[in-house]
Amino acid sequence: MAISNPQDLIARYLQAVSFWLPRAQRQDIAAELAADIQSQIDDREAALDRPITVPEVEELLRRRGAPILVANGYLPQRSLIGPLLMPIYLLILRILALVCLIPSVVIGLANLLLSHSFWATHSASQQFQNFGAFWNAMISLAFSSIATTTLAFAILEQINQRTNFLTRWEPHRLPAVRNPHHVPRSGSAIQLAVSILFVCWWIKHAPPAVNFPMLHVSLLFTSGFPWFFWGFLLVSLCSGAIAVAHLVHPCWTRSRAIVNLAVDLLGSILFCTLFRSNPFAAIFDPDIQPGQSVAAAQTINHWLITLYPWCLLIAVITTGVNLYRIWRLNKNASA
């Protein structure tokens, strides 16, 4: 229905603005706004020497702005996550996507498409349903992760507004300037210790079965085990040697980076092959009845196959990191 009375139009505008205003100030602000609009109309009518028309009032109100924007000017400036936390929030979301969401999608999809049961036993409609269920799960995962992160940051924002804990800082506590080629000696010491411990344990307890003396558990390997034994031993020895080199000279060099890539590649291949090769023949545990030791080993083998995509993903990431390191060292050398 067309509006014929300018006052009606003004009343509608004031009502729309008032809707968004805080209750305590609503009446006062609306009255002041009304007085201002009326003064403007009075001025206009005096200049035109005639009553103002509805389209002219429409134009006048349009220039004042949308009711929600006008009301917004009176409201305190609030934000769920303020400018101080926003960069950290975006960084966490990126990390979340890179470390959790994208790998989950890739691995979930790989598990789904590579499983024999998906292709062999289900009809096309069931496959479609499984596919839909997978994406539903992924979308739920994405939403819940983003919602949890947002909620955590909103709470942090509220705490910061009350305590200002994020703005309190000391220049001397800033982290040292990062040298991407530097290797912390503490990390190298840990790497060396782990390598030594692993080699000792591997030689003492491994062949032909892996023993966990503290747990009183033994895992008996299948016939292909000697390859893994020597392979893992070689990887551990090389890793220990790299750690020693880093302790002496705690900096990446091109040759050291290439050796590290080769060692990591060998380790990745061994792990990936181990996960897919049903490595365990039997498991001996005091809690497992002798007749069930083979079945228990098969269960572990099944878990390993399920975890294979994750193993593959870690291998790809590790290789990527190594290649990036070599590329950066080459770039620095050429510069």
Add this chain to the structure above:
Amino acid sequence: MTSESFENLRLELRRGSLVLATLAALRQERYGYTLRKTLAENGLDIEESTLYPLLRRLEAQGLLTSQWREEDKRNKRFYQLSAEGTEILNQLLTEWRSIGTSLAAILQEDSHGNL
């Protein structure tokens, strides 16, 4: 793009001076509409949606006082600088002049350098 950048910077520059202009104009009691007209006549156009929230903020800070009064058979809210507002205005004007002096010195220095 250049004119857009200029417009953004111009608005930013004016935003700070609007508080000063509003406080200065309210040394004399005015209601919102006449205040806006006064500022516009002196070259400082300000939108209603900016002016009224600003007046409320300044009043909440104790720099302005206001009262509803009838004028020309209409109820209007009149604003005026408070005692505290007068003190703050004087301080701000000193600061404003100091910025002007600094800027003039910098510009003069630059023009000497260029010459």
